[in-house]
Every structure is written in C-alpha cells, then in structure tokens.
Amino acid sequence: DSGVTQTPKHLITATGQRVTLRCSPRSGDLSVYWYQQSLDQGLQFLIQYYNGEERAKGNILERFSAQQFPDLHSELNLSSLELGDSALYFCASSREGLQETQYFGPGTRLLVL
Amino acid sequence: AQTVTQSQPEMSVQEAETVTLSCTYDTSESDYYLFWYKQPPSRQMILVIRQEAYKQQNATENRFSVNFQKAAKSFSLKISDSQLGDAAMYFCAYRSANNYGQNFVFGPGTRLSVLP
Numbered sequence: 001d002s003g004v005t006q007t008p009k010h011l012i013t014a015t016g017q018r019v020t021l022r023c024s025p026r027s028g029d030l031s032v033y034w035y036q037q038s039l040d041q042g043l044q045f046l047i048q049y050y051n052g053e054e055r056a057k058g059n060i061l062e063r064f065s066a067q068q069f070p071d072l073h074s075e076l077n078l079s080s081l082e083l084g085d086s087a088l089y090f091c092a093s094s095r096e097g098l099q100e101t102q103y104f105g106p107g108t109r110l111l112v113l
Numbered sequence: 114a115q116t117v118t119q120s121q122p123e124m125s126v127q128e129a130e131t132v133t134l135s136c137t138y139d140t141s142e143s144d145y146y147l148f149w150y151k152q153p154p155s156r157q158m159i160l161v162i163r164q165e166a167y168k169q170q171n172a173t174e175n176r177f178s179v180n181f182q183k184a185a186k187s188f189s190l191k192i193s194d195s196q197l198g199d200a201a202m203y204f205c206a207y208r209s210a211n212n213y214g215q216n217f218v219f220g221p222g223t224r225l226s227v228l229p
Contacts, residue, residue: 002157033217042204042219043158088156101148102217104158 003027004105006091012111018079021108025072025093031055032074033102034066035090043090049074050096081112115140117207117220125226126195133180134190134223136205144210147181147188152222153201161203164188166210192225200227 003026013019025032034046036059045058049068060066063081068074078085088109092102116139126132138147149161164172164181171179176196180189192199205220 002159035217037156042221043217044219045217090158092158101160101163103160104150106155106157109156 002103002105004091004093004103006089006105006108008108009106010109010111012113013081014113015081015083017081017112018077019081019110021076021078021089021091021110023074023076023091023093023105025074025091026103028095029093029103030072030096031094031100032068032072033092033094034060034074034076035092037088037090037107038084039087046076078110083112086110086112115142115207115209115218117205117218119203119205119220119223121223122221123224123226125228126192126199127228128195128197130195131191131193132195132225134192134203134205134225136188136190136220138186138188138205138207138218138220140186140207140209142209142211146208146210147179148206148208148217149177149179149188149190150204150206150219151199151201152204153198158204162190195227197227197229200225 005024030051033048035043046060048056066076088107090107091105094100094102145166147164151159176193202222207218
C-alpha cells in the first residue's frame, strides 16, 4: 500500500458526460501528479500540482482540468468524454523536490461507452 | 525532449533463473534520476528501484539490481532468483533533476513472464 488513495476504483459512463476523479496524497506529500494509461500502453503524464498550484503540464487535453485543494487532495475533471478517454488514470504523490520518488495510487479505471 | 526506449516488448524467464531487462534513454542533461516500476496484473504501479545519475555505484534492492552506464545512456534491470510474483509489466522511467516542467517520462514497458 503506497499511502495514496484514489476514488472511485471503477467508473462507467457515456460519451459526452463529465466525471471527477479524486486523489488523496500520502501524508506529508505536497505534490500530486496525474497520469493516463490507455490499454496496453505506457503512462502519459497529464499534470502536476504542488501545494495548490499548477507546477507542470503534460499532454492534458483542454477537455480535462485538475485542481489541488487546501487539504492537498486533488481532483481530475474529465468532460465531453469520448470513447478514446477510456483508460486507467493514476494519481501519484511525492515530497518536495525533483529528487523525490513518486508513489502511485491504485488508479481509477474509466470506461466510456 | 527526453525519450525512454525499452526494446524488449516481452520476455520470459524460468523460475529461480536470472533475467535482464533493457532500457535506454536520450537526454542532453547531466543530472537526472532513473527508475524501474513494476505493474502486476492488479495494475498497481510499484517502485522497484531508483538510480541517481551522479552516483557511479549501481543501485540494488534485494534480488533487483541495475547496470547504469551513463555514457551509453543505458539502465538495465537484473532480476535474480526470479519468482512467480515477479511476473508483471516493467516500466523504465526518467526524470530531470533540474527542470520542473519536465516530469516523468516512461518507456513503453516490457512484459515479463515467469515460467514454473
């Protein structure tokens, strides 16, 4: 158990809908990262937040947005969902500093029908 | 931009034997971190081992060790005394030590099967 929690574990929705994925980092971690893993593919970095502020952006679509709240939990919002958005979405957290290892949550499996 | 390559999409090893997974990367930076993550069928991403580029000594964690060749930009993972529980996807990852805008870059993964 990495100490990072994600809810829900599974999500099934329809095209055009909007969903919110939630992540709680490890105790003491200020950085939260979001990744997308499509079927049988590697992980694509989406976005990073540090202590409530956006720090780095990767291949995140405009239909997707994220935020980190004062209690340090983070939410990833996915809107106008398409079939291709079906994937496993991981959250990871780390301490401050680039030298720190990222620890991953169990992921949320999203299926868009 | 940095890239990470894993040239072996699939590998297999006999239980109790040793296997080496390959990883190469491309970067112009001199300071960075390298990681191996394991993803079993549960899909959880589990850190296996990490290496700091400034360290010449290869990292080891129990049955897992790396062969870090900085000049060749190579970072292979050796698993000794393979166990059935080692069966998983293994991802090599790179992270810049200087650039917050450059986050983890993952390779495409190597699927390892362990044969009884």
